[in-house]
Amino acid sequence: MQLSYEKKRAYRRQLMQARRAISGLVATYQTPGLFSEPRESKLARDRAVGFFPTIQRAWPTANAFLESQRIRQGVHSVWHHGLPIDFELTRSQADVLLVVFHGALELNATLPIFPGSNLASGLRVSRLAFTDPSLYLSPLLPLAWHAGNEFQPDLPKLTTKIIRKIARSIRAKRIVLFGSSGGGFASLIQAAAFPEAKVLIANAQTNVLLYHDDHVQKYLDIAWNGDREAFIAAGYSSAIERLSAADSTPPVLYMQNSTDEFHIRRHLNPFVQELGSDLDLRLLKDNWGNGHIAPPKSVFRAALEAVVVNDNLALERLGFIPFKTL
Template identity: 40%
Template structure:
């Protein structure tokens, strides 16, 4: 149950304060549900989920365990498209016929939250479909960091049954198709200069995502964009890094000086010497 409900995103954007708890923003007939744990003046960690299972009840808020012992604020957002029909399990926070492309809406919501709680940094965190969402939304938020693992970078290049389900439920039944969505392909989005930072973690045994998502993204990445790739062997296939490694990467994202070019150059050199799987690319923007 939401502790506070906003009639629209415009209503939310006029809020003068925001307290810890669950809040709802109604948007064109669907709710954007979010859970906030507020610590004024601290970094804001934004958690975005991937595909849900049948056991998951909406709204679905992830990330609480990763922030339990950290002096940070946490914002967990449930993908509103999943409310359209129960059998839809993955929608990438990419929107639907009612709401349109919601990446910019969620970016505005996140930025407003950060403003109200005086967050010193915004870090978007997610894997797989939540990784796509973190990259997509982060591209709208200058100075943000997207910490992602095994993300999709082009929705149409994911497994066909998930793509078809999403198109049918979220778009086609209202007479539209995925062709109406402009931000399906993040390789194109990130081929333009952006002002966010990406930390991209990839399972070295997840060949599907390496070939279809990581390599095209890295190849088209604009030379001014700052993106750090790291590949590790965590098990077989499409699995996330162990929790202790994710905790380390979160600590890194919290501590890194984004203006320290020497630090980024050293990271690239250290990764090469450690034998990380290619491509490993760190690009420093001015």
């Protein structure tokens, strides 16, 4: 008897749930700290820890992680003011650390999520991928730009410390910051702290407050209790301002869909007008579809590979043009 498509999907869903339940039980036994929420826990969303086929480690405080002697690969959860900063480290023998930030997620997306594994597969890099802890505040929040919240107003600063700690631990000589859309914003914020890095972004927001008003307001309401001024005062609302204030900045490779008029007008144009003459900035604009559409995976992969191996000719062949020559 042949099962219908819907029944097959239901069966796969049930199988996945069973596997997660078993993995969760095993993880609870092996690493009970992952499931020990602090008294100040602000979690308001299910957290699917225990399902990853790697070593997992929970850290009760940020200092406990930062003062540790050795960082093993796998999933780490650093508790900071009631929310976990979840990230995954996959190590290789290479001396390049690829740091990946995700953008907007579906409302029903399972957290934590660690992006970039497929794109990085086969590349000579170690990969560090972050889940935005602000999304744990509500299942109704799909995007928070890794920019912090009222409980973690220092999140980007602490993220910088985590990246530096891991880079030293694995003896990385080079860092690549990578993200699309909201993840591109997070990469640009970190770029201000890592002038030695390289940045590869696509369709990025460059100022949170210039994104769609309804999304911005939802973020402010949920993550900052509606306090817009507190978010601005934290100092991480504008990547343009952070980079402008930096003593030195890294090369930025900026990919932009040519039909995404909203992002070109509100984010790309102000970015290049303010920073184009000062940054080592290379642009790739092309038509990948109508609106806020990411580059094809083949283009993303080729660009990432060229950045990892420092192949400027490959970047030129892909269409990246130095801004100063436009």
